[in-house]
Amino acid sequence: MRIESNLQALNAFSMRQAVTADNIANASTDGFRSREVVLETGPQDQGVQVADIRRRQESQAMDELRREQALNAETHGAQEPAAPSDTDLVRESVTMMENQRAYEANAAAIRAQDEMTGTFIDEMV
Template identity: 40%
Template sequence: MMSSSNSLQIGASALNAFSWGTAVTAHNVANVSTAGFEPRRAVYSNNSNNQGVSFDAVLKDAGSAAVQNPDWAAAKAVYDVTSGLPLEASAPSGTDLSREFTTMISTQHAYEANAQVVRTSDSMLGTILDIKA
């Protein structure tokens, strides 16, 4: 049987893990214009005995690839205005904003659900203390 303090610990561990996940997503969005940037993904797992969630790692997103823009050849023909020399264009960012916002929304919902677990556990503990007092 799970006690109220266990549910507080489980909720708190999940809040911590999902806050790191939000930071990873924010990092990806912040680098959407960074040429050659490879987005990262947060990796989560269950704690021992399934008593919470832990943030395990940040991995490069294997599913992302820099999208080749059909007009990318035109971008390579850009000249530096001051020197008149052609600029070397690098690969665009591999960040997919639609995927990042979807990840952000699902992480937000998971965070909110676990915040509710913490609030409910706190309320239950308060009621128990009031009864014992």
């Protein structure tokens, strides 16, 4: 594995962590819809990279609540408050732990490659 693959993974998991942090920061913001980072295999089947950042699929309950609010607003001519955030703090916490472990593993791989390169150069000199 090349060091570029590990660096690419660090970037991907950093982006995933930033999106997760944004979801958590907006957990109490009415109408907020959480996002997720979709990862894919990197070029030449090496490493991982960000494929997409998209809104999470809403639950049926959230869809129903939004439909009811829209219908209520039409019927009564008043604007109902926005639906609560769909952020699941348990899911986001687990995602943060996954990101941390993936980041640590890739950083360790970079350190190991650096040490092996240093040892090889020392032996050549």
